[in-house]
Amino acid sequence: MRLLLLVSFISTFLFAKEVLLDDLLSEYEKSQSLYHQTKQESAGNLILFSRSDLDRMQAYTLNDVLKTIRMFNLEATRTGMTNLSKSGSDQTAFNSVKLFINSHELNSATLGDALTQYGKMSLYFIDHIEVYQMGNSVVFGNEPGSMVIKLYTKEPSRENATSLQTSIDTRGSLTLRAIDAREFDEYSYLANFDVSKNNYKTYDAHGYNLSRDGQRGQVYAKFSKKESFDIEFGATKEKYDSFSGLGNAPLDGHTDATNVYLQATKHFDKNLNFILSLSHERLEVLNKDAVAILTADTPQPKQVDVDIGSHIINAILEKRFVRRNNDLFVCAQIKHQKFDINEYKRDGASVSKNWGPTKRNIFMAYAENLYNINEDNLITISAKLDRYENVDTTSSTEHILRLGYVALFDDSWTLKLFAMKSYVYPTFRQTTFSPYFNINPDLESINNRIYSAELTYKTKKNIVTMSAGEAQAKNMIVFNPFLKKYVNKDKTATFQRAYVRFTHNFDINNKITLEYFKIFQKKYVSSDQGALVQLFNKIGKFDIYNELVYRSDYESAFGEKMAAGYNYTLGVTYTLNKKLDLKLKGENLLNKAHEVRINGVDVPAMERRGLLTMEYTF
Numbered sequence: 001m002r003l004l005l006l007v008s009f010i011s012t013f014l015f016a017k018e019v020l021l022d023d024l025l026s027e028y029e030k031s032q033s034l035y036h037q038t039k040q041e042s043a044g045n046l047i048l049f050s051r052s053d054l055d056r057m058q059a060y061t062l063n064d065v066l067k068t069i070r071m072f073n074l075e076a077t078r079t080g081m082t083n084l085s086k087s088g089s090d091q092t093a094f095n096s097v098k099l100f101i102n103s104h105e106l107n108s109a110t111l112g113d114a115l116t117q118y119g120k121m122s123l124y125f126i127d128h129i130e131v132y133q134m135g136n137s138v139v140f141g142n143e144p145g146s147m148v149i150k151l152y153t154k155e156p157s158r159e160n161a162t163s164l165q166t167s168i169d170t171r172g173s174l175t176l177r178a179i180d181a182r183e184f185d186e187y188s189y190l191a192n193f194d195v196s197k198n199n200y201k202t203y204d205a206h207g208y209n210l211s212r213d214g215q216r217g218q219v220y221a222k223f224s225k226k227e228s229f230d231i232e233f234g235a236t237k238e239k240y241d242s243f244s245g246l247g248n249a250p251l252d253g254h255t256d257a258t259n260v261y262l263q264a265t266k267h268f269d270k271n272l273n274f275i276l277s278l279s280h281e282r283l284e285v286l287n288k289d290a291v292a293i294l295t296a297d298t299p300q301p302k303q304v305d306v307d308i309g310s311h312i313i314n315a316i317l318e319k320r321f322v323r324r325n326n327d328l329f330v331c332a333q334i335k336h337q338k339f340d341i342n343e344y345k346r347d348g349a350s351v352s353k354n355w356g357p358t359k360r361n362i363f364m365a366y367a368e369n370l371y372n373i374n375e376d377n378l379i380t381i382s383a384k385l386d387r388y389e390n391v392d393t394t395s396s397t398e399h400i401l402r403l404g405y406v407a408l409f410d411d412s413w414t415l416k417l418f419a420m421k422s423y424v425y426p427t428f429r430q431t432t433f434s435p436y437f438n439i440n441p442d443l444e445s446i447n448n449r450i451y452s453a454e455l456t457y458k459t460k461k462n463i464v465t466m467s468a469g470e471a472q473a474k475n476m477i478v479f480n481p482f483l484k485k486y487v488n489k490d491k492t493a494t495f496q497r498a499y500v501r502f503t504h505n506f507d508i509n510n511k512i513t514l515e516y517f518k519i520f521q522k523k524y525v526s527s528d529q530g531a532l533v534q535l536f537n538k539i540g541k542f543d544i545y546n547e548l549v550y551r552s553d554y555e556s557a558f559g560e561k562m563a564a565g566y567n568y569t570l571g572v573t574y575t576l577n578k579k580l581d582l583k584l585k586g587e588n589l590l591n592k593a594h595e596v597r598i599n600g601v602d603v604p605a606m607e608r609r610g611l612l613t614m615e616y617t618f
Contacts, residue, residue: 192219194219326370570586
């Protein structure tokens with residue numbers, strides 16, 4: 001089996017050839033790609049997934065992209081979801097990653113991490129993805145994060161079609177996706193609908209079944225008038241088995257999650273925009289165990305029922321001033337957050353407790369100035385002031401300062417330098433409510449200092465990027481297993497990181513990307529280094545994609561020795577005609593992807609499976 005996979009990998013590399021007409025078309029499509037209008041080189045260290053990349057990768061869900069991102073490990077959780085953990089750290093470490101669809105941030109106040117909720121989100125309506133790491137720009141707004149992931153939707157004027165896609169896999173999963181996009185005069189709309197039944201391997205742990213099967217539905221719609229307004233609506237509904245849950249002898253359990261948002265953007269003259277958004281989240285959890293569920297309170301129950309939710313209202317007024325060599329962006333933002341604890345039962349009995357703050361108002365003002373010293377040198381200066389007003393508890397004022405420098409030495413060499421003083425604010429899950437650990441309403445923000453340098457060398461066919469950086473965190477938020485709650489640690493944690501990335505373009509349709517990264521810190525409880533190999537080939541009507549994601553071996557916080565992970569993916573797309581594509585994809589084909597140990601069982605985030613997909617465009 002391994003020999004066959006190796007031969008496939010090498011053969012697609014050796015027998016790639018040019019087709020002149022396809023090359024010319026691909027070159028034009030690349031030059032017109034939407035990411036040319038959205039990417040911000042001065043906003044941080046950028047990882048870009050173009051529309052062509054996503055299509056050829058057969059990236060159907062967000063997890064298909066997350067597993068490849070350097071400095072992070074995609075991992076399974078005890079409750080049947082997935083988590084993107086910082087390399088070198090485990091899942092209890094505080095991780096603030098921000099996820100946006102266009103300008104709207106996808107929130108998860110109940111869990112504190114949107115990626116846990118949106119890992120299985122379909123990407124069928126997404127045009128391209130931008131990932132910004134180390135010293136992110138303040139222009140993204142909202143509360144700051146350690147990494148920003150921007151999903152940009154497809155443009156109706158480029159689509160003007162209806163497309164259907166259906167996938168089945170070797171575990172009996174089924175997914176249906178549809179998108180309709182049209183432009184008429186000054187108006188346009190984009191509509192997307194996805195529904196999926198997701199099946200996974202059922203594991204045996206001490207005679208108890210661990211299942212994370214589930215169903216998911218997703219809707220997205222956007223209606224726009226050119227240079228006037230955009231109205232966006234998104235909703236997801238997902239129900240899945242809770243795997244091991246918070247016990248070791250699961251009898252029954254599921255999570256039922258609902259997320260809805262509505263955002264309106266009004267574009268005025270002279271680069272003035274007003275954005276208003278409303279979002280609602282609800283999370284219902286049942287966890288039933290034969291022995292006990294590991295909660296902070298004693299005696300520990302055998303069943304826990306939770307019904308919680310959140311409501312967020314967000315208003316943004318932003319203005320851009322562009323004059324000669326200067327680009328000034330200013331913004332004011334108000335966000336209201338309300339957290340609801342609808343039900344908390346232990347063994348069927350309602351529990352009334354004095355929870356932490358359930359309401360919060362955040363007032364934000366920020367500005368960023370880009371100044372071109374000349375055609376080859378740019379300086380960026382940013383500042384942000386945030387006031388957190390918590391009802392019935394301590395309020396605080398936080399700030400961000402950021403300085404950047406971008407230099408083009410010639411047509412080949414580019415240098416980026418960033419220095420940033422920032423913070424990370426505690427989540428509702430840490431300060432207000434959790435059935436599984438004690439809350440701490442007195443938590444304070446983490447104070448961060450980030451320094452990074454990135455050097456890029458480009459030729460006609462090659463791109464080489466080398467980067468190094470350091471992050472210092474004071475007043476760290478860490479989980480204390482003795483107190484069973486998150487606390488501030490009165491020490492400074494420092495880590496360094498470095499990576500190198502090389503891309504060689506054989507021609508417009510054939511390229512290879514190689515990447516390696518390493519984290520340097522005092523203690524490692526997950527993979528501290530990793531690598532990525534991506535090989536894109538086109539042979540006639542066949543698009544062939546090979547991917548290998550490597551994560552190093554490690555010893556967990558519980559002393560468990562875990563093997564290195566090798567997640568190999570192979571995808572083949574056959575274009576029958578302009579309307580019909582057939583796609584075949586194998587995931588985790590070596591069955592050696594990065595794993596974590598849950599209840600004595602080693603579990604990967606993405607299991608070994610094969611997928612068959614058909615896509616038709618009307």
